[in-house]
Amino acid sequence: DAGVIQSPRHEVTEMGQEVTLRCKPISGHDYLFWYRQTMMRGLELLIYFNNNVPIDDSGMPEDRFSAKMPNASFSTLKIQPSEPRDSAVYFCASSLLAGGQRNTGELFFGEGSRLTVL
């Protein structure tokens, strides 16, 4: 089975440019998460969706960041305009709601998108 698929794997852009990161979750998974990883802050949750609906976006740094999930098989994270401090690895992860409870299932991570903003 295909895992979580992210693109691009690497992105180098200049400050002020728009960046769009893409994610295809594992088919059948109800939850989708966007994380950002840096040496200083570790793994930070930016936003997560349940059945395509954004549930908690309190981790989104500021209005420059936006995320959408138009359908169950696709999500985007957009940064506009980008800044050097946005440089990080962005991970998408998905999981399956188990047993009718709040999500207690394992997270399946994509390989990440490494963003460098010059």
Add this chain to the structure above:
Amino acid sequence: QQPVQSPQAVILREGEDAVINCSSSKALYSVHWYRQKHGEAPVFLMILLKGGEQKGHEKISASFNEKKQQSSLYLTASQLSYSGTYFCGTDPGPGNQFYFGTGTSLTVIP
């Protein structure tokens, strides 16, 4: 709210044992453990749902003490393949956010 892990880093020789601790300031519903190798994505190791529960994965096991809001990961007879950064993930329950811990870098040398 981010759980604190200790130690921050540890170096072991093959065959030695290690313990990684994860401590939360909030009551916990479950604890996850993940391992991330350099340049790769985190990979799930195990989840613990009940207080005092202990689970195992190869020679890696973990315990979860609900009352103390702590979890520990035990690595026995470490192998070179165990090298990586270990993260706990804590779930305080419905209505609360899942947080990853500060991470513990583990290096196993021959």
